[in-house]
Amino acid sequence: MDVLLKVNGTEHRLAVDVRTTLLDALRERLELTGTKKGCDLGQCGACTVLMDGRRVLSCFILAVAAQEAEIATIEGLAGENAPLHPMQQAFLDQDAYQCGYCTPGQILSAIACVQEGHANSADQIREYMSGNLCRCAAYPKIVAAVQQAKPLMEGS
Amino acid sequence: MRPFSYQHPRSTMAALALAAQHVARPGEARRPAPARYLAGGTNLLDLMKIGVDHPATLIDIAALRQEHGRIEADESGLSLGALVRMAEAAEHPAVLRDYPAIAQSLQLAASQQLRNMATLGGNVLQRTRCNYFRDPSWPACNKRMPGSGCAAMQGVNRRLAVLGVSEHCIAHYPGDFANVLAAFGAELDLLAPDGTARRIPFEELHRLPGGTPHIETNLQPGELITGFRVPAGPWTRRSLYLKIRDRDSYDFAQASAVVGLDLQDGVVREARIGLGGLVAKPWRAHAAEAALNGQRLDRAVAEAAAAAAFQDAVTHGENAFKPELGRRTLVRALLQAAAMEA
Ligand SMILES: Cc1cc2nc3c(=O)[nH]c(=O)nc-3n(C[C@H](O)[C@H](O)[C@H](O)COP(=O)(O)OP(=O)(O)OC[C@H]3O[C@@H](n4cnc5c(N)ncnc54)[C@H](O)[C@@H]3O)c2cc1C
Ligand code: SF4
Ligand code: FES
Ligand code: FES
Numbered sequence: 088m089d090v091l092l093k094v095n096g097t098e099h100r101l102a103v104d105v106r107t108t109l110l111d112a113l114r115e116r117l118e119l120t121g122t123k124k125g126c127d128l129g130q131c132g133a134c135t136v137l138m139d140g141r142r143v144l145s146c147f148i149l150a151v152a153a154q155e156a157e158i159a160t161i162e163g164l165a166g167e168n169a170p171l172h173p174m175q176q177a178f179l180d181q182d183a184y185q186c187g188y189c190t191p192g193q194i195l196s197a198i199a200c201v202q203e204g205h206a207n208s209a210d211q212i213r214e215y216m217s218g219n220l221c222r223c224a225a226y227p228k229i230v231a232a233v234q235q236a237k238p239l240m241e242g243s
Numbered sequence: 244m245r246p247f248s249y250q251h252p253r254s255t256m257a258a259l260a261l262a263a264q265h266v267a268r269p270g271e272a273r274r275p276a277p278a279r280y281l282a283g284g285t286n287l288l289d290l291m292k293i294g295v296d297h298p299a300t301l302i303d304i305a306a307l308r309q310e311h312g313r314i315e316a317d318e319s320g321l322s323l324g325a326l327v328r329m330a331e332a333a334e335h336p337a338v339l340r341d342y343p344a345i346a347q348s349l350q351l352a353a354s355q356q357l358r359n360m361a362t363l364g365g366n367v368l369q370r371t372r373c374n375y376f377r378d379p380s381w382p383a384c385n386k387r388m389p390g391s392g393c394a395a396m397q398g399v400n401r402r403l404a405v406l407g408v409s410e411h412c413i414a415h416y417p418g419d420f421a422n423v424l425a426a427f428g429a430e431l432d433l434l435a436p437d438g439t440a441r442r443i444p445f446e447e448l449h450r451l452p453g454g455t456p457h458i459e460t461n462l463q464p465g466e467l468i469t470g471f472r473v474p475a476g477p478w479t480r481r482s483l484y485l486k487i488r489d490r491d492s493y494d495f496a497q498a499s500a501v502v503g504l505d506l507q508d509g510v511v512r513e514a515r516i517g518l519g520g521l522v523a524k525p526w527r528a529h530a531a532e533a534a535l536n537g538q539r540l541d542r543a544v545a546e547a548a549a550a551a552a553f554q555d556a557v558t559h560g561e562n563a564f565k566p567e568l569g570r571r572t573l574v575r576a577l578l579q580a581a582a583m584e585a
Contacts, residue, residue: 088249104246105246105247105248105249106244106246106247108288127292128289128292128293129285129289129357132354132356135356141330141359142355142356142359143356143359143360144285144356144357144360147283147284147285147288147289147360148284148360149249149281149284149288149301151249151251152249152251152281152284152303152305196355196356199355200355203355205355213492214492215355217354217492217493218353218354218355218356218357218493219354
């Protein structure tokens with residue numbers, strides 16, 4: 088079936104099998120491989136993207152059902168020669184990853200966590216970031232990165 | 244995943260008309276291909292990916308948010324549309340203030356990503372996390388294949404139920420929110436494919452496994468949940484949801500307790516008690532309520548109520564620890580609720 092996806096401000100028309108998830112459409116068809124596939128069963132958070140600003144799991148969304156939304160992935164956060172998003176910069180500065188596989192999902196989830204108003208303390212960040220697992224256990228540094236980026240995102 | 248036809252009706256009437264095409268009419272020999280409503284998809288797509296559910300048609304009801312996506316509160320109670328997302332209800336000011344147990348049951352469930360997708364209607368219908376149900380390579384599961392036996396009885400079952408189980412199935416109902424609806428005496432609004440509306444007590448939605456664990460609810464074929472109505476009472480404000488998990492966050496309950504109290508000068512005028520994590524269906528503990536009503540709530544009374552709640556518990560090997568965990572969870576929740584400022 089034909090679907091029209093709006094990803095990072097660009098419209099893409101593509102023919103997909105009805106079973107195709109948004110995650111597979113992004114990775115396999117649009118070659119936006121920044122979004123990662125971990126468990127493919129809604130448990131790890133590696134596939135987190137923003138849909139109309141809300142963080143969601145792209146492995147549990149059918150591509151056909153994602154057509155009316157604005158989708159944001161890690162590739163859209165900073166332009167080719169533009170500065171990094173404050174959350175990307177904070178992950179670099181705080182060394183908030185080892186292998187990096189969970190990182191795109193962590194960064195998108197962290198941006199939403201700040202925007203939702205759920206990043207007011209280390210405890211609250213841990214609770215509201217608990218849907219993003221990290222096999223390398225970079226958790227303390229991820230919390231530090233969210234705390235670094237929060238005031239910059241809020242423009243204070 | 245097997246292929247399916249994908250429909251996305253724009254209105255409730257259109258969704259019901261599609262559902263009607265998949266419901267058997269009296270005297271019709273051919274069994275119509277099974278259809279399912281797709282809400283947030285966080286349980287349905289999961290089960291389709293792991294090969295446990297294979298609907299021939301998905302009726303995507305996301306657009307029904309227009310009609311059934313509202314939260315409304317007044318003096319007499321709280322109305323929640325079936326398409327309200329978990330995250331929306333968890334953070335609604337009236338829910339947080341007047342129904343804290345509902346807000347907590349949702350905040351402590353799943354992850355923020357899942358709560359942003361999952362709906363309240365889908366949440367109450369989520370299916371058991373029993374390992375043998377979720378893995379079709381196991382030949383024995385009466386819920387997945389009626390009459391095949393139950394691999395969990397002598398297997399890995401520390402997550403499974405001790406209340407409401409039968410000799411055919413000991414699966415747990417894994418959700419949180421539904422236990423609060425049961426305890427608070429909520430009602431459920433339904434629409435049948437022919438347009439017939441009915442309102443039933445939420446406690447009548449789910450069935451005990453008995454000899455037919457594959458029949459989980461009393462919904463008619465194609466019936467759509469449109470919303471929930473929670474009556475307000477003094478116990479809704481002084482209420483809490485205590486959830487005990489293997490890990491601190493992002494996990495299903497091993498045991499949980501809903502407590503709502505109408506308390507006057509330390510004496511319980513009316514109590515509402517629910518249990519989760521170890522129950523076969525969303526659970527209201529009527530015996531525990533009876534043990535509390537009219538009593539001055541201290542530790543001894545709380546322990547007596549907890550004992551009453553678990554007097555019929557049945558354990559199987561690994562899950563033998565659960566009645567004690569459940570009793571302690573309920574005692575702690577009762578004493579916390581008694582100490583609340585409400
Ligand atoms: C990793 C993980 C952790 C989780 N942890 C928790 C937890 O701690 N606590 C908890 O409570 N839950 C937990 N969940 C379960 C989650 O909350 C449910 O999957 C979710 O609430 C289901 O809602 P949905 O809208 O996505 O339903 P869907 O998956 O869309 O639907 C589920 C079922 O309900 C039917 N349905 C949906 N809406 C309607 C309607 N309006 N009328 C009639 N039928 C309908 C569908 O046909 C389907 O059969 C977890 C899930 C995952 C994947
Ligand atoms: S407990 Fe129920 S769901 Fe689990 S294997 Fe036994 S019959 Fe199946
Ligand atoms: S790949 Fe989607 S949650 Fe793991
Ligand atoms: S950095 Fe390796 S999984 Fe998180």
